[in-house]
Amino acid sequence: MIIKEVISDKYAEQLYSLFERKKWRIEEIGKYSVYDRFCERLAELENDTQRDLILDLTENFLWVNSGMYEKYLIDAFYKLFQDEDWKPEKGKNIFICPLLPERDFEKKKSSTFMLYLCESILLRTYEEFQDGQIRICETPEVVKEQKYRDAMGAIILIDDFIGSGQTALECLTYLKFLQEEGKKIYILTLVAQKEGVENIQKETGISVYAKVVREKGISDRYDKEEAEEKRKEMKKISRLLQAPKGMDLGFEGSESLVAMNKTPNNTFPVYWCERKGHTHAPFPRKENVKTIRVEKKTEGEENSERRG
Incomplete structure (x- = not known):
């Protein structure tokens, strides 16, 4: 110090x-x-x-550091499993998918980190998952394939935090075809703002299961x-x-x-705000830490390189 x-x-x-x-x-x-x-x-x-x-x-103030994530996740799953609405179709797979809007499919977001936690030993022992196979999807676009939809008994959309609910609503708009097909959809998060939970419920009728729900x-x-x-x-x-x-x-x-x-x-x-000429924020979100990845090339760019 x-x-x-x-x-x-x-x-x-x-x-x-x-x-x-x-x-x-x-x-x-x-x-x-x-x-x-x-x-x-x-x-x-x-x-x-x-x-x-x-x-x-x-x-x-609530500070949920990375060491607390698994405990929060387990508690959120427990809330889901205790709800009378937890009724996945028997004999079919349960899909777990990041709560991502289409614009973020190629980005590394907190919801994609949550997928790794869902592969833990603790979740593999849950009774509620024993009768079906768990399928973890990297992005929501995976479930657009008919073969996966045919095998789907339920889908859990997962994130670590839900604020206004805008991101969730964008993701659900993309996955509207699942609702139209009558698929069981659940949203699970570690922490959520009450206002966001209410916005999602009002717009879609889909419930949100969170370890902690926060007011303004x-x-x-x-x-x-x-x-x-x-x-x-x-x-x-x-x-x-x-x-x-x-x-x-x-x-x-x-x-x-x-x-x-x-x-x-x-x-x-x-x-969290840090601007030039001001002090350090206690919980910064500045972009000095970034993930880099290979950029996907379009078919036209690949053909052009081959010709070159």
């Missing part, structure tokens, strides 16, 4: 106590710990009113008048940090207080 007098003893002690209550590591290997970053971010705010707001909201960080926690004041203060903070346009309260105004392997942009920007 880097010792810096960037904030008053009052806030340093409050933050330290908060980290201990939430069992977040205070000292880490590397130049900047999450605690150090948080201290810097609090120091950058304009006044104590803003600092008090962030500390108060952080009491309700400000609007659902305070009375109407106080919430309005706190939203105004949060917007000031987001503008101070030069948050992306339209993200003052998180994507689609989600007001989320969640960090996963990667912090969702549904979360208030004060926790």
Whole structure:
């Protein structure tokens, strides 16, 4: 931990106590710990009113690190299996597929990481999976093949986080043919915003099974008048940090207080936004870590290379 007098003893002690209550590591290997970053971010705010707001909201912050993923996943599956709506067609396969919109089929997303967890020994021992074979699909486009649809007893669309529900709705639009064929569709996630769950249910009638369902960080926690004041203060903070346009309260105004392997942009920007000239964010989502892959060539490009 880097010792810096960037904030008053009052806030340093409050933050330290908060980290201990939430069992977040205070000292880490590397130049900047999450605690150090948080201290810097609090120091950058304009006044104590803003600092008090962030500390108060952080009491309700959920940080699901990679070591917690399998436990959360198992609990989410348990919720699904306990629901009376869990009725896959007997004698057929259960497909597990990432909750991806078509535009992201070639990208490495959190939902594709979830597929690896679904191959664990624990899931292989589930009674609910013993009567059928599990088929894990890399992308939703796999199930467009008729042979797979004929063998499908149910499909589980999986992700680690659902915010506004927009991504899920795009994926379900792509897979509309499954609903039209009467296939059983389930959505499973580790964490979801209540608003997103309700949007999906309202638009499609499909239920979402999550280990944790979260309400809005400000609007659902305070009375109407106080919430309005706190939203105004949060917007000031987001503008101070030069948050992306339209993200003052998180994507689609989600007001989320969640960090996963990667912090969702549904979360208030004060926790993840980093712009030139500003301090480090405690839970950054910047693109300094990227996955590279071989780019697929079109048939025309391949023919051109052969001729060349």
